[in-house]
Amino acid sequence: MKKRATIYDIAKALGITISTVSRALNNSDLISATTKDSVLRMAKQLDYRPNRLASSLSSGKTYIIGVIVPSAEIHFFSSFVSSLEVEFKRAGYSILLYQSNESFQSEENGVTTLLEAQVDGLIISPSLATTNFKHLERLHQENKPLLVFDRTDNRIAAPQVGIDDEKAGYLAASHLVQAGYQRIAFVSTASEITIFKNRFEGYLRALKQFKIPFDSSLVVRKGMSIDAGISGTNELLKLSRRPDAIIGGDDFTALGILNALSKAGIQPPEIGVVGFANQLFSAYITPSLTTIDQQATKMGAESAKLFLTMLQSASPQEMAEKRVVLEPILITRNTTSLEKQVLD
Amino acid sequence: MKKRATIYDIAKALGITISTVSRALNNSDLISATTKDSVLRMAKQLDYRPNRLASSLSSGKTYIIGVIVPSAEIHFFSSFVSSLEVEFKRAGYSILLYQSNESFQSEENGVTTLLEAQVDGLIISPSLATTNFKHLERLHQENKPLLVFDRTDNRIAAPQVGIDDEKAGYLAASHLVQAGYQRIAFVSTASEITIFKNRFEGYLRALKQFKIPFDSSLVVRKGMSIDAGISGTNELLKLSRRPDAIIGGDDFTALGILNALSKAGIQPPEIGVVGFANQLFSAYITPSLTTIDQQATKMGAESAKLFLTMLQSASPQEMAEKRVVLEPILITRNTTSLEKQVLD
């Protein structure tokens, strides 16, 4: 295992200095074509590979972006990360990945870890447990770009990319009303996360618009998961005045809802069901699930684009007010309608 | 934006030298408890945060592991990465993520990028397009751990973690035979990737064992995707002697197969269908899909465990022969059987 060649080795071999080598390697314009050429040639000959660490230490830029997601296993997030990585790679940036696992403390540790690794900036979707944002202020202090996606919250002083969650809730509820449903239940989380509150607001707005009285017994907050969907539905079915439609907090919750309904001998769209997220499976289950698409890929691309401009900017702080709000997309399928669906 | 505190600041404030500070911070045992204490206190007071970059440059260890996957969007891989990240985080390592996007060139670039970032090692599942492994030998040269997962290949000199793919193919085919099917088709990729060849070998072994003649017209190699499943199935249905069961290269292919069968008015298990991967959706589609589970989470955990021991080892090269072979798990569902299934 012989030592890696450094710019010193190139300089020595060529009888020039390291600054010249460095310039040649970095394509500086104040260098002669011949020198540049011989340096490049010698670099290849010595199998030279730059040590980005040394460069980073000296220049202060690592070309690494920290990304914190609740879980990389959730399709929405992996899809987002995937899209982000593609865009960043193109711009010469890499992604250091950290999962908060929906834990606030883990998220704090993540910020620390990534900051110590000297990332050039941080992109995050806060955990469900995150209710204060002090740990994110450190990015400010270090004058490093911070961007929040999906679980946006105006209490965080940073640009944010997400969907219009109020509208998403509205879309879900109004779609159901227009499909003829009247008693629309809502099974979701008790989390104080802004986007979930907003979805609920949208649901309320739709009810109001269509002059449907709000009935709090139709709101169940047991979390978001298959199990939560099942137990929430069972609870709803016990009501003297049952719902005729149920909105799930996400597609997994909706899956649980479908399962519980099926066990009770009810086949949607007899009772309507709407999910959130447009998980891959939602098109393929039977009945296929009506849901709201969150545009993970587009969100990733938009986030990358915005973030790259922040990285150029001398004072990323000034962009803190920036918001990118993508349209939620209602995907109508068989849990709310009897039309034949085709897999695509 | 005042400058971050360094060990120099701590040293100056305390009237001691940076070596002492460094030792105290790193919990060296040849330091007095009082000094250690005062250093820690002062560090906190100055809001000191270590610069891992500097430490890495000096020590040669970054505590960052490069991970190259074909795509972070595929559930198997995101699930693997997620599991890996959890285990590594626990051991103080972070993950630098790179997607090859099934391109050999991109994969090569990935190796370069990660190596320049001075990762402490590399974990990879090679792209479908990867047929030579020179780019991975660089890890050897730098004496850094390399681990291959899932798409294992004995031509790579590195420890490998995967499932027994021959057995997986065998399980799929023998299960079908035992369920009463006789003409079993195989829709997969033409890729020369070892694991796909092995699955096919397993399929052949099952046929042989049950004395079912091999019929090459039942083997379709159009790739693995929903579309490939659809067109492959349409092709098979045109045969004068149709198959009575079809194995798909992965769950998406199987999804396409189901779709094409449904269009042709055929409802499994009339024709049996088996997939690979146990994607999340496979339990929830109708009919639910019989498939082979690849144990992504366990594979991630096993990989992390093995990799961590390699990181301890002075000569990780010596572990190149190490293989961890997980059992593929047959998940029997409704596409091969009429028993009632319950969502779990």
Place this chain on the structure above:
DNA sequence: GTGAAAGCGCTAACAT
């Protein structure tokens, strides 16, 4: 137990 000093490999003024 603590200090002095030489690096780690590169960047970026400043000089020439």
Place this chain on the structure above:
DNA sequence: ATGTTAGCGCTTTCAC
């Protein structure tokens, strides 16, 4: 166009 020379912040011998 090229060279000189401080660093970047930390680790790690080697002394004392």
